[in-house]
Amino acid sequence: MTALSRESALPATGAGVERAESARSTPSVRRPREDRVKISHLLFVLPALLFFAVFALLPLVGVVALSFTTWNGIGAIEFTGLTSWIEALGRSSTWNGLGLVLLMIVATWLLQTPMSILLGAFLAGPQRYRNVLAILYFLPLLLSSAAIAITFKSLLDPNFGLANGLDMPLLKQNWLGDSVLVWVVLLFIISWQFIPFHTLIYQGAVRQIPRSMYEAAEIDGAGRVRQFFSITLPQLKYTLITSSTLMVVGALTYFDIIFVLTQGGPGAATRILPLDMYLTGFRGNEMGVASALAVMLVVLGLGLALGVQRLGGKDSAASQMEGA
Amino acid sequence: MRNISLTRRGMLGATAGLSALTLGACGTSGPGGAGGGGGGDSASYWALSGEPNETIYGDAVNAFNEGDSGQVEVTFFQNDAYKQKIRTAIGAGEAPTIIYGWGGGGLRTYAEESQVLDVTSWLEENADYKNRFVESVWDAATVDDKIYALPQGATQPIILFHNKKVLGDIGAEAPETWEDLLGVVEKAKSAGIAPISLAGQSRWTSMMWLEYLLDRVGGPEVFAKIAAGDKEAWLDDAVLAMGEKVHELLEIKAFADGFESMAADSNTDQALLWTDQAALMLHGGWTFGSMKASGGEFVPSGNLGFGPFPTIEGGAGELKNLVGNPCNYLSLSSAAADEEIEVAKAFLQDGAMSDQVASDLIAAGSVPVIVGQDEALAASEDAEYLQWVYSSIQEAPAFTQSWDQALQPTDAETLLVNTEQLFLGAITAEQFAENMSTGKGA
Numbered sequence: 001m002t003a004l005s006r007e008s009a010l011p012a013t014g015a016g017v018e019r020a021e022s023a024r025s026t027p028s029v030r031r032p033r034e035d036r037v038k039i040s041h042l043l044f045v046l047p048a049l050l051f052f053a054v055f056a057l058l059p060l061v062g063v064v065a066l067s068f069t070t071w072n073g074i075g076a077i078e079f080t081g082l083t084s085w086i087e088a089l090g091r092s093s094t095w096n097g098l099g100l101v102l103l104m105i106v107a108t109w110l111l112q113t114p115m116s117i118l119l120g121a122f123l124a125g126p127q128r129y130r131n132v133l134a135i136l137y138f139l140p141l142l143l144s145s146a147a148i149a150i151t152f153k154s155l156l157d158p159n160f161g162l163a164n165g166l167d168m169p170l171l172k173q174n175w176l177g178d179s180v181l182v183w184v185v186l187l188f189i190i191s192w193q194f195i196p197f198h199t200l201i202y203q204g205a206v207r208q209i210p211r212s213m214y215e216a217a218e219i220d221g222a223g224r225v226r227q228f229f230s231i232t233l234p235q236l237k238y239t240l241i242t243s244s245t246l247m248v249v250g251a252l253t254y255f256d257i258i259f260v261l262t263q264g265g266p267g268a269a270t271r272i273l274p275l276d277m278y279l280t281g282f283r284g285n286e287m288g289v290a291s292a293l294a295v296m297l298v299v300l301g302l303g304l305a306l307g308v309q310r311l312g313g314k315d316s317a318a319s320q321m322e323g324a
Numbered sequence: 325m326r327n328i329s330l331t332r333r334g335m336l337g338a339t340a341g342l343s344a345l346t347l348g349a350c351g352t353s354g355p356g357g358a359g360g361g362g363g364g365d366s367a368s369y370w371a372l373s374g375e376p377n378e379t380i381y382g383d384a385v386n387a388f389n390e391g392d393s394g395q396v397e398v399t400f401f402q403n404d405a406y407k408q409k410i411r412t413a414i415g416a417g418e419a420p421t422i423i424y425g426w427g428g429g430g431l432r433t434y435a436e437e438s439q440v441l442d443v444t445s446w447l448e449e450n451a452d453y454k455n456r457f458v459e460s461v462w463d464a465a466t467v468d469d470k471i472y473a474l475p476q477g478a479t480q481p482i483i484l485f486h487n488k489k490v491l492g493d494i495g496a497e498a499p500e501t502w503e504d505l506l507g508v509v510e511k512a513k514s515a516g517i518a519p520i521s522l523a524g525q526s527r528w529t530s531m532m533w534l535e536y537l538l539d540r541v542g543g544p545e546v547f548a549k550i551a552a553g554d555k556e557a558w559l560d561d562a563v564l565a566m567g568e569k570v571h572e573l574l575e576i577k578a579f580a581d582g583f584e585s586m587a588a589d590s591n592t593d594q595a596l597l598w599t600d601q602a603a604l605m606l607h608g609g610w611t612f613g614s615m616k617a618s619g620g621e622f623v624p625s626g627n628l629g630f631g632p633f634p635t636i637e638g639g640a641g642e643l644k645n646l647v648g649n650p651c652n653y654l655s656l657s658s659a660a661a662d663e664e665i666e667v668a669k670a671f672l673q674d675g676a677m678s679d680q681v682a683s684d685l686i687a688a689g690s691v692p693v694i695v696g697q698d699e700a701l702a703a704s705e706d707a708e709y710l711q712w713v714y715s716s717i718q719e720a721p722a723f724t725q726s727w728d729q730a731l732q733p734t735d736a737e738t739l740l741v742n743t744e745q746l747f748l749g750a751i752t753a754e755q756f757a758e759n760m761s762t763g764k765g766a
Contacts, residue, residue, distance in 0.1 A: 072734070074415040075437045093765065153590070158582030159601065160592050176525065177584025177748075265525055266584045267748050268741075282408045284737040284765065 060298065066291035073285045084288030093280075094293065097273035098300075104272055105251040105304070107183075111191050112198055112247060113240070119195065120202025121232055134203070141196040149260035152189055176262050179269035186270060189257060194250065198243045205239035206232060241312040248304050252297060273297060365394035367421035367660070367667040370410065373400035376613055376688035377477070380681055388675030394667030396422075396675070404589065411733070414439050419657040421664040422671070426729040427464030427473055427653045429551075433732060435467040440655040444471045446669070453673050460717065461650050461693050464725050473653035476676055478690030479717055480609040481648035482532045482726075486629040490517055490603045498629055499604075500643070502540075502569075502636045509578045512603040518580035520573075521602035523593035525586055527740040528728055530747040532606050533573075535647040535727055536633040537566040543640030544722035551730045558760035562640075567746060567753025569636070574749050584748060591618065598622035606633070608648060609713060613689040616706070623689075623706075630709060632716070646720040649729065651693040686710065691717070738765045 067084055071077045088094055123134045140148070155162045156175040163172035175185050209232065217227050255274045258264065264271030264279060271279070274297060281290030371381050378400055385398045399420070401409060406424070413419045414434060423440060425431055434440045447454040457475045465473040486498050491508070494515045499505040509519040523529045538546055542562025549557035557563075573579065580602055586592050594611050596602040598619035605611075612630075616623040635643050654676060656668055675681075682692040682700070689706045691697070691713050701710045717723065728736040742759045745751045751759070758764075 072433065073411050074433060074439055091765070153587070156585065157590070157592055158585050159580070159596055172582070174582040174585050177582055177586075263525065265527075265744060267745050267750050279737075282412065283733075285411065285733045 063291045063294045063298075066287055067295050069288045069291075071287040073281075073287050080288065084286075084292045087286075088289045088292035088296070091289075093268055093271060093276055094273070094296075096268050097271055097276035097293075098296075100270065101252060101272040101274070101300075104254060105248050107187055108190055108194075108251050109244060109247050111187055112195050113244070115191070115195050116198035116243065117202050117233070117236065117240075119199040121206050121228065123199060123203045124206035137199060138196045140193050141200075143193070145193065145256040146260055148189065148193055149257045152185070153261055156185065177266050179266055182262055182266065182270055186258065186261070189261070190254060193257075194247075198247065201239060201243050202236065205236050209235045238312060241308060244311075245305055245308045248308055249301055252301050252304070273300075365663050365667050367394065367396050367664045367671065369396050369398045369422040369424075369654075369668075369671070370406065370420045371398055371400055371424050372406060373402055375617065376684070380684040380688065381676075383684070384675050384678060384681050385671075387678070387680065388671050391674070393670040393674065394663075396667065396671050402589075414657070417659050419659055421657055421660040421668045423655040423657055424476075425473060425653050425655055426649060426726075428725050428729040429732040429736065430729060431465065431473055431653065431655065432467045434655065435470070435472045439658055440472050441658050441665070442470045442472060443474065443656065447471060447474075450673065456677070456694050458693050458695055458717075460723060464650050464730075465653055473655045474672055474676075475651045475693050476654050477652040477693065478609070478685050479649070479651050479693050479713070480690070481646040481713065481716060481720075481723070482535065482606060482633075483609055483612075483630050483713075484633050485597060485605045485607060485611070486631070487597050487600060487603055487627060488629045489627045490600050491629070494603065496603070498631045499634045500631075501634050505604075505634050506576070508603055509573075509576055513577065517600075518596060518602040519578045519604060520580065521593045521596040521605040522579045522583045523586040523588040524579065524583040524744070524747055526588040527744045528726075529588050529593065529607070531727055531740065531743045532608075532647070533570065534566055534743060534746075535724065536606070537569050537636075538562055539645050539647060539722070539724060540633065540636040540641035541565045541569070541639040544645055544724050545640075547724055547727065547730075551725070551727075555761050555763070558757050560757075563757045563760075564753045565639075567756045570746055571749065571753065574747070579747075594618070598628070609690060612706070612709060616689050628709075630712065642721055644716070644720050645722045645724070646716060647724040647726065649726055650723060735763065738763055741765045 066077070067088075068079060068081060069077050070080045070083060119137065123130050123137070153176070154160075157164075158172055158174060158177075161171070163169060173181055176182050213231050213235075214227055217231055222230060253274055254272065255278065258270050258272065258275055259278070262270045264275050273293060277290050277293040277297065280286050280293060284290075369385065371377070382398065382400075385396050389395050410419070410423060410425070414423070419439070423434075425434075431440070435442075458479075461475040461479075462471065465471050465475065484498075490512070491497060494508075494511040494517065496508045496511045497504070499508050512519040522533075535547070542560060542565070546557060546560050546562045549560075580586070580593075580596060591611075591614060593605060594607070594615050595618070597605045598615050612623070612628070615628060619628075622628055632643050632646075635641065654672060656665055660668070677692070677694060682694050682697065685692040686697065686700050686704050689709065691701065691710055697714070701707060701714055704710055724730075727739060731739060739760065742751065742756050742765075746753075746756045
């Protein structure tokens with residue numbers, strides 16, 4: 001019993017990881033102990049698993065079931081087989097939304113990743129002024145999406161916004177009413193809000209890179225640029241995968257900002273799939289169709305997340321650290 | 325090593341999945357919230373936030389609660405958020421005792437699913453209460469000859485407001501015909517002023533133009549057919565003419581630059597009018613109160629002009645026909661307990677539209693839907709406007725309910741989607757008519 005409780009305390013610490021690894025390296029000797037480790041693992045996972053089942057799996061089952069029904073939100077739920085699916089797949093707005101959400105994923109990734117890596121590498125330096133800058137950069141992270149969207153909506157108002165306040169006619173544009181400009185605005189705001197988060201991840205990762213690598217490179221005569229491309233970037237490979245996973249799945253769920261800022265407009269120019277799902281369900285009161293869209297989103301999200309993980313190779317979580 | 329890497333990957337996958345699943349969960353578990361509750365002799369009541377209504381009805385609830393007929397717990401919500409929240413709450417059996425609404429198609433869906441109480445016989449027993457209201461309010465509260473909602477608040481026709489100072493400066497007058505209107509647009513443009521203020525992003529704002537255009541071209545009968553469920557009526561020639569008039573306005577850039585970016589909830593469309601940056605604005609009567617509250621000297625100095633929507637030559641609709649909201653409505657939830665309903669009925673009779681509420685509404689610049697207000701309206705500081713609204717309503721040959729409220733919610737959403745497309749110039753009048761007749765949305 002004492003052995004079990006000692007074991008079960010271990011995985012929370014770094015020692016637990018080592019223990020599990022060593023257990024694996026000599027399986028024939030340590031097998032009984034490994035079994036106990038598994039039971040304790042299960043105990044630890046149990047609360048999270050329960051939450052996951054109640055708040056994620058159960059609603060998901062409900063959504064899948066609803067996608068085979070027709071329901072207006074308040075009346076009787078009628079089982080109608082594939083009707084909702086056929087409608088969901090036959091609507092142009094579904095494909096428009098899917099295209100837009102993929103565009104959103106690609107565009108936000110291309111914009112955020114280089115900026116975050118550069119900022120992260122810059123902020124990882126030990127200089128005091130960089131710490132001050134870091135605090136400034138992280139400010140948007142503290143604001144809620146709804147607050148950000150409302151603020152930007154006021155700033156971008158064509159008559160009473162920033163253009164008027166600063167007396168700069170150039171800023172008087174149809175920001176939210178032009179189907180191209182609105183994307184510029186959205187990508188800017190999303191980047192402004194989320195680059196700080198990814199910068200934080202990269203900053204931590206860059207600080208983990210052993211100094212000795214840079215010292216060796218310096219001895220070999222590598223300049224700062226060369227060091228960045230030959231040491232920093234390769235060492236960030238797995239951080240890149242983590243960050244990309246979060247970005248890709250995040251892009252699938254951008255909803256609040258767009259909902260407040262444009263409601264999917266002008267027309268359907270920013271009606272990305274998650275927003276389309278919401279508007280179909282709660283404005284159009286077509287819960288069956290909306291559920292079918294939700295199932296599509298779940299599948300898309302899981303597929304993309306696993307796909308990005310795959311990109312990192314089989315051992316994506318293996319450390320590249322020296323000595324590990 | 326393999327073991328751990330699997331776990332971590334699984335974790336990441338799970339995290340990713342969770343985020344996606346949370347979205348999925350929206351489909352079933354909408355906002356539940358503080359409804360339902362109550363118990364004992366108290367009733368819950370959801371109302372709309374924003375002044376002056378929040379103060380007026382908040383005071384009415386407080387005054388009622390000081391008596392001994394029970395307690396009413398009121399919660400205020402923002403307009404657009406409320407529309408979605410209330411439906412989810414009703415569907416989940418979490419509705420408040422007193423449900424605020426707009427009558428028409430939305431009320432019909434509640435009534436058909438027996439989510440709200442039939443109050444016809446209660447009104448017969450309480451004829452005094454029923455007779456306090458002007459006759460025109462009952463239509464939108466009636467579903468298949470039964471009354472499911474009780475009138476509340478003020479009557480809100482859509483009015484063509486104008487800025488008298490701006491019109492004077494550019495040498496124009498309030499338009500009474502379509503040609504007049506085009507003339508004002510022309511003059512305003514050459515003076516560098518926005519001809520028409522419109523918060524196009526909100527969609528229902530653009531819809532108000534359609535409502536009047538269709539009435540003036542084809543008369544009130546066209547939409548009456550549509551509201552009665554005849555989708556083929558969207559293919560009427562009058563609908564095409566209406567859509568072409570919109571394109572005509574778009575071509576001459578009649579709406580303020582960037583109108584597609586403006587939203588009504590920030591009231592910037594009204595601000596454009598009271599800062600002398602726009603000549604005309606078609607809007608609900610409720611904006612009189614908010615322009616009075618926010619516009620400084622604009623309303624008191626008499627610069628806010630108001631009038632009927634212009635007639636169109638050869639069109640069937642009369643100048644005096646109105647569109648808009650007859651009033652707001654309160655329904656009783658069929659999910660509420662008997663004690664809650666008792667309290668709610670007492671509140672409806674003595675609190676919701678008390679004499680105090682009526683005089684507060686007049687002071688805020690609106691016409692309450694209660695008979696015998698002539699003297700009070702004449703004595704008000706906004707007498708000119710209020711008496712004009714009051715007589716317009718009484719003289720109107722037809723008062724068409726706002727389309728998005730008259731239609732079933734799903735059709736209303738289709739309408740708003742297509743209205744936006746029409747005003748963006750993304751679809752033609754023919755496409756609009758066809759989309760509406762087939763129910764094609766975004």
